[in-house]
Amino acid sequence: MTGRPLLTRLLFAAVTATLLGCSPSGQDSQAGKTLKVTFFRDNTTLVSLDPFQVYWLEHRVVLRNVAESLTDQEPQTGNIIPWLAERWDVSENALEYTFHLRKDVTFSNGTRFDAQAVKTAYDTNKAFADQLPATFGATYLKGYDHAQVLDDFTVKLVLAKPNAGFLQATSTTNLAILAPQSYALSVKERSLGAIIGTGPFVLERYTPESGLRLTKRKGYAWPSANAQNKGEAHLDAVDVSYVPEESVRNGQFVQGQVDILWPRNPFSEVDLNLFKSRGATIQSRSLPGPALNMYPNTRGNRILADRQVRLALQKAIDRKTYAATVYNPQFPVVSGIYDVTTPFYKNQADKLAYDPQGAERLLDEAGWLGKKCRRL
Template identity: 40%
Template sequence: MAVAASAALTAGLTACGSSDTSGPSSDAGAPQSGGTLRYGLSGAPTCADPAQSGSNQTIYVARQVVDSLTDQDPETGALTPWLAESWDVSSDASSFTFHLRDGVTFSDGTPFTADSVKKNFDAILGTLTAAKAALAASYLAGYTGSTVVDPQTVQVNFAAPNAQFLQATSTVQLGFLSDADVAKSAEQRCAGDLSGTGPFVYESYVQDKSATLAKRAGYAWGSDVFAHDGEAYLDKIEFTIVPESGVRSGSLASGQLDAVSDALPQDAPQIEGSGGRILTTSNPGVPFGFQPNVTRGVLADPAVRAAIVPAINRQELVDTVLGPDFKPATSTLASRTPDYTALSDVTYDPDAAKKILDDAGWVPGPDGIRAKNGTPLSFSVTFSSVFAGNQAILELVQQQLRQVGIDLRLDLVSTAEQTARQGTKDYDSTYYNSTRADGDILRTAFGLDGRNLNARGPIPELDEVLAAQLRTTDPQQRGELIERAQQLILDNGLWLPTVELSQAIGAASAVQDLKFEASARLQFFDAWLSE
């Protein structure tokens, strides 16, 4: 299967709305090199290592330092060359052969070769382990090793068909580090001072505090998705952490920052009043929602999980907290994900929610909260402020659930603590989203061989559907399986969706061509600063 044909393994992305394109202002002129872009992150970059990166704020930094074998066109979803000039896929999608570009080097001066691919992939399932690099490990499900055919050719092998792998090679988690960095421990890799092949290099990195990237001199192997060849335009990117939304927008309006994350609706007037604009795109993948621990507390009752879905007024969440650039979730996949299907069950109907609870024996008490056999209908949700709107969204959900007799308790923790508690499954429910432009994200989140934060046991039909989409190379058949998986996940109460995440980036008028890649993360390679 040649490079053009192999793109059929990934479906096209649906179009998404945007309040502003990321292109240049009409009077900005031709792109010019130089300058430092000062960027305000809403949360800390938690790890310099791309394989261990998870949050958008972390990926915004790591994506600029590493390249991937392929890239994914954000408009069409087609896979295009990057570090691999072409590739061949076996008929059963269990073996992938990549033909690499010549002349690519890491920023420490060492060459990028087929052996680099092998060592990086081996480390993800060895040195790092799935606990440290959960997403990267899920992309390598069934990995049996890589064969170095020659210095510029590598064959990546799996024990069984792995149809999602080709799209996974476009992700930041499967980006590449030098041999010296691959040999480091997981903790050392998180601390920074890493060498990638990307258009920027780490000039400084203080874990959980700040990062400064500098242009990589001599970079000449950009993705086919990039708008220009050669080096990046910007000399530097300075990332600082500014958790408060109002402070971020104020710093942008006053000229202290050039661009900021998570520009919420209340920030727009100040940003636009100073001549700036809001750049938006919606995230593919799993939308924000509750993942219940089905072995613990009242959420072990399927009726409770079923009642929560119609009890949530998703449109009110968007209208009240987020604004028109966001969408209510309508499935267990976000609408921009290939093979997304809207589910009629994801609708607001509080009367239906009350009937489900009535039929299951949950009786309203004098305070309005239901109970059954002396147990109040109460559970907690563990969440972090990795997205600036999370707390306000959950406070409103808390009010909505109370109207049908459910007591929701909010448990705000640090991102690190949420990750740790997800690892031990120490929660009633956990609230998050997960971004990827491929429906296999459902296997990663809900499969028994994935994260399985539901702590569930076997569900034969769902388990078979998730496994079948992994071994199915026909795009139509795979799409049908992914559509079925979305319904089964909802039917079994494994995901209780709320809203779709959108990236809303505030940018000053001088910032040109700051772009989103296919997974809605920022790509700074084409960005430049006008006078």
Template identity: 35%
Template sequence: MLHLALPHDPENWDPHQPPFTVSRAVARQIAETLVDQDPRTGEIRPWLATEWEADADSRNFTFRLRDGVTFSDGQPLTARSVRANFDRIVELGPMAYVGANLLAGYEGTTVLDERTVRVSFSESNAQFLQGATTQTLSLLADATLQRTPDEVARGEVIGSGVYLLEDYRPGEKLVLRRRPDHPWGSGAVDHRGPAAFERVDLSFIPDPTTLVGALVSGQVDAAYPLDVATLGAIPEDRITLDSRTGSGISVPLVPLLHRTLMKEAAVRRALNHATDRQAIADRIFQGRVRPATSVLTRATPGWVDMTEYLRHDPARARQILEEAGWQEGPDGIRRRDGERLQIEIRYSGSGSTYEQMYQLLQHQWRQVGIDFRLAPTTPAQMSEYSIYDAPYDLSSWSQGRNDPDVLRVVYSSFYENQSFFFGRPVREIDDALLAMQRTVHTGKRAEAAARAQRLILRDGYSIPLFDSVGTIGWGREVATIPFDAELKPSFAGARPAGQEKP
């Protein structure tokens, strides 16, 4: 048995619904995708499909399914299964906004024969093949698809994965049981056949320090994801750590554009120059993360260095604010027309690493005359608002994906997503994001990705702070737990100590 601790209850392991790290990590073990992505080379590899081809303009994708694949309830995987899953994702709409974005322009799926399927789009969709490797486009059995989204969220999600859900106790643990009849595997994972661990117990330990303590003491065999700020307390002679820069969006602060102050480009631009990212990396994360240099992390294909918009330059920040009419008041905080330059963030997790980072930003921003108000609250209170009506100015989230198209999924105005742009189009940004999606030519697609990054940062639509890092740790009873291309653990490839590769 493998006993692994998570920082919180995933609560929803329907792969089509939640975009959150822990939820995606659990769903990845239960359900599988047509293709996978090699975490070392980025190459697209076979999984549930053994062959595939796209037409010249990437509008039609044909997949030939692996023979003999079954879901854990015995239902065979067929071309109709693929159609039913992709149709469901599109129908879920905002509830599956990541998947719906990956299927943008979806015209339908055609069953060519029992094991051959064609997925068609109204326009070129250059990102789709990589999108088909992500957990969001996993395939589920008919018995699951026939349930309502709420029933699936905490119900029996039936996939073709190497594990199946055996037990769930809210707030306490989730148990996965190995499928003995699983002879196939992903071409991106160095493993075939059933998993090495018969059972995986996932317990939930919210406090980062307690999570590390459970790992170091041997209370659990492994822990994921570990808070980077706690890694210094881990004895690396007894605990193996695998820590890597993630692909996707750099961890940002997000200006909420429905708020009066955040509508002002000068204020947003000043925040980027007032931020000392190197100090955040060194003081909050003990040098274990790298300062953000763009909207994308360095590990993401299509990343371009945009340091010119993110350079720590307090004098420049003051100049931008003064030119916009913000004058320093008697208490050092700037004012204009009687209004104080006061910006608020609300967050859950008092005493957390993020709160410490916000406190450091509070000090940095005050040096240029900005009052950064911190308002810790409960998760229940946070859930009362969306980013479209939140009564505060900044939010924080990230999104992982090993393709620059993650920018479109997050920053477009034309799909329901996490973006503050939804319903508030910025034409130049939309054009760049659509070009990246529709352009098949590799060089031109890279140019579109660079243009999108530049436009997002030029007017401060994002305040990237540091490149996200995925870290898993395990003790002496475990030989390895490999990452997939998006830094989710692969329990299929995990092995106990002393066991050779199959």
């Protein structure tokens, strides 16, 4: 939003990790305003406002403005940079990560951010992950064992076994740190918004399937180097509404009732042309990480247990045609197992090319020749 008046409506066609994290700046910033955002309907069986539990992308973006992490990740280089931790040391065996914390940070309830708060957060999350391994944040705590408080502002995170991705994990929203008082509450209470963070906004209210409101926190002054604004938020508040019907969301945006429209699915070509004709700013960005999380059943004598069959299935998918038909001709086609914004991304488009003859050959080699099966 930098360089544009707040009242200029912004349209987000896919995903940007800085939706609410950036603010108008310079002469164009208009302090004292409320930003209005609309999401599609939240699913209360999956949605949580506890950073460690949250799966829903939209809520992770919201939470990044409430709860912060030990580190951050520079989006262009992929480098891990300081945030709530000023610096860190990693032992030679990669089992001990010692973080030296900032001394000027407080939670929104006035509680000091310190080593004990970090220990409470990480150890509470580990206990929950042990109890419910399927919780989304558990992925980032692989190998984590416990935390040791070395002094008020130095904490050591100890792993039982090495995890090459652990330092990067400390930069994620899922490992954002809440105030100890939040962890004294039940898991359900945190899911429903009883959270206290160190971020530039405070979660004022959350009504499932209706909306939420963030309000500005006064005195905030410790963003990561990724943030352009080094002080308090320019906005007074952010109102988020959940609207299930796409036509209603689009209508609200076109009529100027909301400033940002954030859909889950890509817009149709017709809608894109309409928004462009109204002067909307369209931003689209894929998220770093795996292009798709899919876990095929490869056990025993299942069809996909055979690697040749899995490779055949890969070759039989006409991704370009599907993308153009289901979404629009400009929709990007996946070109690797990781999205293009992932640090050290490697283009693997040649391995994902549509090759029906190759798929047929692999199926024949896998023993499907002459069998009564239907090839799709």
